[in-house]
Amino acid sequence: MNGVWRIVAAREIAVKLRDRNFVISTVVTLVVILASLVLTGFLSSRPDKIDVAIAGSDTSVVLETANTLASDAGADVSFIARPVADRAAVEQSVREDEVDVGLVPADDSGWQLIGKTAEDDNATTYITAAAQQIALQRNAAAAGVSLEELARGAAVTYDVLEKGSIDPGLAKIVSFVFAFLFYLASVLFGMSIAQSVVEEKQNRIVEILASAMPLRQLLIGKVVGNAALAFAQLALFAGAGLAGLAATGKGAQLGQIAGAAGWFIVFFLVGFLALASLWAVAGALATRSEDLQSTSTPLGLLIMIVLFAGIFLTGTARVIGSYVPIMSIVAMPARLADGTAAWWEPFIALALMAIASYGIVVVAEKIYRRSLMQTQARLTMRQALALED
Structure with missing residues (x-):
């Protein structure tokens, strides 16, 4: 039994x-x-394409540098330039959802990103980094030093204590x-x-x-x-x-x-x-x-x-x-x-x-x-x- x-x-x-x-x-x-x-x-592998309304000189250079930085970082992000006439046109394009974000010169202080209701994290990260890199290059040239010399001592390394964690x-x-x-x-x-x-x-x-x-x-x-x-x-x-x-x-x-x-x-x-x-x-x-x-x-x-x-x-x-x-x-x-x-x-x-x-x-x-x-x-x-x- x-x-x-x-x-x-x-x-x-x-x-x-x-x-x-x-x-x-x-x-x-x-x-x-x-x-x-x-x-x-599929969704995570899709590149994030961000349309950027730009006006003013050198804004296209900033976007090109931002795309390079994003590519070097392995981020699936690309910034697409949408040139318009002036700042007013940039703001209008953002308000009407024709673009995701706007970029215009901010007098002598650098650049200004324009969003509709909130900040775009990718735009903030890579466009800001691009603007800073371009500014450093120009300031280094004006001071008669190389960019490497100007950035000496600024390197930051990242040590992960618990490698392999999800x-x-x-x-x-x-x-x-x-x-x-x-x-x-x-x-x-x-x-x-x-x-x-x-x-x-x-x-x-x-x-x-x-x-x-x-x-x-x-x-x-x-x-x-x-x-x-x-x-x-x-x-x-x-x-x-x-x-x-x-x-x-x-x-x-x-x-x-x-x-x-x-x-x-x-x-x-x-x-x-x-x-x-x-x-x-x-x-x-x-x-x-x-x-x-x-x-x-x-x-x-x-x-x-x-x-x-x-x-x-x-x-x-x-x-x-x-x-x-x-x-x-x-x-x-x-x-x-x-x-x-x-x-x-x-x-x-x-x-x-x-x-x-x-x-x-x-x-x-x-x-x-x-x-x-x-x-x-x-x-x-x-x-x-x-x-x-």
């Missing part, structure tokens, strides 16, 4: 793979992941993806377990199953089968995401993200054993499908809390959350993704998760066995625990 759970697990997997909704949702999610990465890569924006996206995948897999596979249990109970099939195998084996089979499917699906999604990142030119950050994704899958697999058991309990406490909304509400709230915690927790709160079982499924991999967790932290968090999952599974198995054969009315967990085996 000890191997009966394998038959149940195989049946759970086979039923799920034959479910068109499951297959279609998996394919659609894959397409969405790849399409979003391709779109993000940028904060990408880390935030990775954290959101972990939270979303946790929510999707927990609800999709968890609700499937609960519905399977309540349908077998409602149709009295469970009485036949109970005469053929121990209820503990039935629970193990359902949990293991759905956990295997959840693991495979998450691995597929993670692989697609990493392949998409590599294709969009973020290979330098791929190693850290891949490591965090691997930890996420491991954390999810361990935590899902507890969640799956609780979903089975939600099904066992119900007597019909309509009862599931009530019996699964606490579990749904828990999953929502983890989802929002994974998205919004920051600082010390996220550090604490990364050690809290179930919440650590999302929080610890997110910290690993942005480089704020030491190498040993996930091992401690995973150990805490394993201990908590074992305790939850033991209690859930007891509730499951005691409530599964009760078909008179919907039960609460307290009522189920009070029943005799």
Whole structure:
């Protein structure tokens, strides 16, 4: 009898793979992941073309120098000159959105950029640098020295203390993806377990199953089968995401993200054993499908809390959350993704998760066995625990 759970697990997997909704949702999610990465890569690789209305002498020289500086910096920015008659025409072009920004001489003080409602960061950075470089060249020539001599002692170097860390924006996206995948897999596979249990109970099939195998084996089979499917699906999604990142030119950050994704899958697999058991309990406490909304509400709230915690927790709160079982499924991999967790932290968090999952599974198995054969009315967990085996 000890191997009966394998038959149940195989049946759970086979039923799920034959479910068109499951297959279609998996394919659609894959397409969405790849399409979003391709779109993000396309948008980020598009050059930022900035139309600049210019008036006055030497403004075209400033723009040419700004384009050179942007190119040397590897920025996808280009400034396109739109000559007009005078300053008034420049301001009119900016107000009417014919150009993005305007550039005019500012008497003897240099140059003036003109925007409509806000400053353009690229224009401020590169046009300002170009104007300063041109002014230095002229002042050096007037003083009879070279530009190198004039700039001696002004070099600034940049030492990055934590090389290899991913940028904060990408880390935030990775954290959101972990939270979303946790929510999707927990609800999709968890609700499937609960519905399977309540349908077998409602149709009295469970009485036949109970005469053929121990209820503990039935629970193990359902949990293991759905956990295997959840693991495979998450691995597929993670692989697609990493392949998409590599294709969009973020290979330098791929190693850290891949490591965090691997930890996420491991954390999810361990935590899902507890969640799956609780979903089975939600099904066992119900007597019909309509009862599931009530019996699964606490579990749904828990999953929502983890989802929002994974998205919004920051600082010390996220550090604490990364050690809290179930919440650590999302929080610890997110910290690993942005480089704020030491190498040993996930091992401690995973150990805490394993201990908590074992305790939850033991209690859930007891509730499951005691409530599964009760078909008179919907039960609460307290009522189920009070029943005799």
